[in-house]
Every structure is written in structure tokens, then in C-alpha cells.
Amino acid sequence: MTGAPLFNRMALIGIGLIGSSLAQVARQRGLVNEISISTRSPATLQRAEELGLGDYYALDAAAAVEDADLVILCVPVGANEAVAKWIAPSLKKGAILSDAGSTKESVVEQVSPHVPDGVHFIPGHPIAGTEHSGPDAGFSTLFDQRWCILTPPDDVDQEALQKLKTFWESCGSDVDLMEPKHHDLVLAIVSHLPHLIAYNIVGTADDLATVTKSQVIKYSASGFRDFTRLAASDPTMWRDVCLNNKEAILEMLARFSEDLSAMQRAIRWGDGQMLFDLFTRTRSIRRSIIEAGQETDAPDFGRHVAGSPVSSND
Numbered sequence: 001m002t003g004a005p006l007f008n009r010m011a012l013i014g015i016g017l018i019g020s021s022l023a024q025v026a027r028q029r030g031l032v033n034e035i036s037i038s039t040r041s042p043a044t045l046q047r048a049e050e051l052g053l054g055d056y057y058a059l060d061a062a063a064a065v066e067d068a069d070l071v072i073l074c075v076p077v078g079a080n081e082a083v084a085k086w087i088a089p090s091l092k093k094g095a096i097l098s099d100a101g102s103t104k105e106s107v108v109e110q111v112s113p114h115v116p117d118g119v120h121f122i123p124g125h126p127i128a129g130t131e132h133s134g135p136d137a138g139f140s141t142l143f144d145q146r147w148c149i150l151t152p153p154d155d156v157d158q159e160a161l162q163k164l165k166t167f168w169e170s171c172g173s174d175v176d177l178m179e180p181k182h183h184d185l186v187l188a189i190v191s192h193l194p195h196l197i198a199y200n201i202v203g204t205a206d207d208l209a210t211v212t213k214s215q216v217i218k219y220s221a222s223g224f225r226d227f228t229r230l231a232a233s234d235p236t237m238w239r240d241v242c243l244n245n246k247e248a249i250l251e252m253l254a255r256f257s258e259d260l261s262a263m264q265r266a267i268r269w270g271d272g273q274m275l276f277d278l279f280t281r282t283r284s285i286r287r288s289i290i291e292a293g294q295e296t297d298a299p300d301f302g303r304h305v306a307g308s309p310v311s312s313n314d
């Protein structure tokens with residue numbers, strides 16, 4: 001990015017995959033003058049310092065947000081309320097307060113009551129990540145060609161919204177605006193359910209006496225490998241996602257279980273047509289995603305680049 005930095009001081013509370021990636025991209029592209037970092041554990045804070053992610057480091061989150069024009073909470077969603085309470089008295093008037101949490105309605109409910117007058121609270125969620133966590137996992141291109149969803153309140157300050165939008169665009173993302181409840185419903189199916197399925201299938205395989213751990217490793221070049229990647233995601237993060245998007249996740253799990261039962265019935269009764277029709281429909285969904293230029297056939301999922309068509313065995 002060329003031109004003046006968008007913000008003078010950015011404060012990041014939580015410096016794992018997302019916080020570290022934000023620090024690196026903001027520094028590399030000159031989006032902010034200074035970065036102040038706070039996190040709960042002294043060892044993580046020290047690691048952030050060793051990696052040179054910021055300019056100021058503090059275990060006291062309130063101290064870290066003083067004088068910050070942009071504050072982004074990058075902690076597991078279950079920690080947002082406590083952090084908001086902690087930093088609220090120290091937030092600068094006119095500052096933008098945002099977050100990166102994977103759920104949005106709970107964040108709005110838990111953080112909004114603590115936001116002082118004159119601070120612009122605009123929740124956000126980069127749809128970008130990996131199964132890795134901690135400051136070492138971050139990288140500056142994480143947000144390139146990914147979506148970032150912002151869920152501003154109806155009476156949002158338009159100038160603040162535009163500034164935050166420009167920030168995420170400068171991080172490489174495309175920005176969409178959404179209602180928090182709608183965000184949670186959409187993400188329940190496209191992100192939360194796939195992770196739960198992965199946790200479940202890997203757990204089931206591990207429980208089966210016939211599928212020993214060594215066999216899981218030996219044959220993991222198969223489809224199972226994709227599930228093990230997702231199932232290696234951070235347990236705290238995903239526990240908090242489940243507890244904070246309970247309604248939408250339970251709704252999607254119920255739908256999923258019904259569809260799974262239908263598939264089970266088709267297999268039991270030898271209904272090959274049902275199975276063939278379903279598999280044909282789902283295959284065409286992946287093809288249409290690729291044709292829309294939102295997916296490559298490579299394992300680098302989700303970037304908005306034109307990809308090669310899926311090969312056909314027909």
C-alpha cells in the first residue's frame with residue numbers, strides 16, 4: 001500500500017494466528033505507524049516480542065489500548081466479554097473497536113454493553129485461517145483474496161466503517177457487510193459444521209479398535225487426511241465457537257443428521273439412484289464454485305482466483 005498509514009496506533013489483544021498475521025500484514029504494507037500487543041500468557045507475549053510483531057508489549061490489556069485508534073480483539077470468542085470489560089475505561093474517544101471472532105451475535109451481545117460512548121464498535125470476521133495457532137503460525141498473506149465480514153450496528157458511524165473496510169481491503173480481503181444473526185447461520189453451515197464433522201469422524205476412527213493409530217497415519221493420504229487437518233484445529237477456539245453459536249449449530253446438525261439418515265436408508269435398501277443423484281448434485285456444486293473463480297482445485301482453499309476445471313471420470 002502507498003500513502004499515509006490508515007491508523008497511528010493499532011492494538012491487538014491476543015496474538016495467535018490471527019493477531020500475528022494482522023501485525024505482519026499491517027507492518028509490511030504500512031497500514032499503521034505503531035503496533036501494541038497484549039496477550040494473557042507471558043510466554044506468548046515474549047514470543048511475540050522475539051518475532052518482532054509489535055512496538056509495545058503489555059500483559060495489561062488496558063495499558064495496550066491506551067492511545068490506540070484501532071483495537072482488534074483476536075482472542076477466542078469466549079474471552080471477548082472479559083477483555084472488553086477490562087479495556088473499556090482505557091479506550092480512546094473516536095477509536096474503532098473490532099474483533100476477529102468466528103461468531104458474531106454473541107460478540108455483539110457480550111461486548112456492546114461495555115463499549116463507552118464515542119468508541120465505534122464494528123465487529124468483524126476474516127474468513128481465513130489454518131489449523132495452526134499461536135504467534136508462530138501467523139503470516140502476512142493470510143487475508144489475501146479472502147472475505148472479511150463486518151457486522152456493523154444500524155447506527156454505525158459511516159466514516160469509521162469506511163476506515164475499517166479500507167483497512168481490511170489493504171490486508172488483501174474483500175469486505176462484505178452482514179447482520180450478525182445471518183452471519184452466524186451462514187458460518188454454521190460453511191465452517192462450523194465441517195469442523196464438527198471432522199472432529200467427530202477423526203474421534204470415531206480413533207475409537208475403533210480395528211483402525212489403529214498407525215493405520216490412520218499409514219493411510220492418511222486418503223480422503224481422511226482432509227478431515228485430520230480440520231480436526232487438528234485449536235480446541236479452545238472451537239469449544240468457544242460451539243458454545244457461542246449454539247442455536248445455529250444445533251439447527252445445522254439436526255438438518256445434517258436427517259440427511260445422513262436418508263443416505264443410510266438408501267444404502268440399506270440399495271437405492272443406488274438416490275445415492276447417484278446426490279453425488280452428482282454435490283459434485284456440480286464444487287464445479288460451480290470453481291467456475292465462479294472462487295476456488296482452485298489445489299489444496300489452497302478459498303482464495304478468489306480463477307482455477308482449473310475439475311477433471312471428469314465420466
Ligand SMILES: NC(=O)c1ccc[n+]([C@@H]2O[C@H](COP(=O)([O-])OP(=O)(O)OC[C@H]3O[C@@H](n4cnc5c(N)ncnc54)[C@H](O)[C@@H]3O)[C@@H](O)[C@H]2O)c1
Binds near residue numbers: 044077101102103
Ligand atoms: N484460526 C482460524 O482459522 C480463525 C479464522 C478466523 C477467525 N478466527 C477467530 O479469531 C480469534 C483468534 O483466533 P486465533 O486462531 O488467532 O487463536 P490462537 O489460539 O492462535 O490465539 C489466541 C490468542 O488469544 C490469547 N488469549 C486467549 N485467551 C485470552 C484472554 N482471556 N485474554 C487475553 N488473551 C487471550 C492467547 O494467548 C493467544 O495469544 C478467535 O476468536 C477465532 O474464532 C480464527
Ligand SMILES: O=C(O)C(=O)C[C@]1(C(=O)O)C=C[C@@H](O)C=C1
Binds near residue numbers: 126128129190192230
Ligand atoms: O482453513 C481453515 O483451516 C479454517 O478452518 C478457516 C476457517 C474456515 O472454516 O474456513 C475457520 C474458522 C474461521 O472462523 C474462519 C475460517
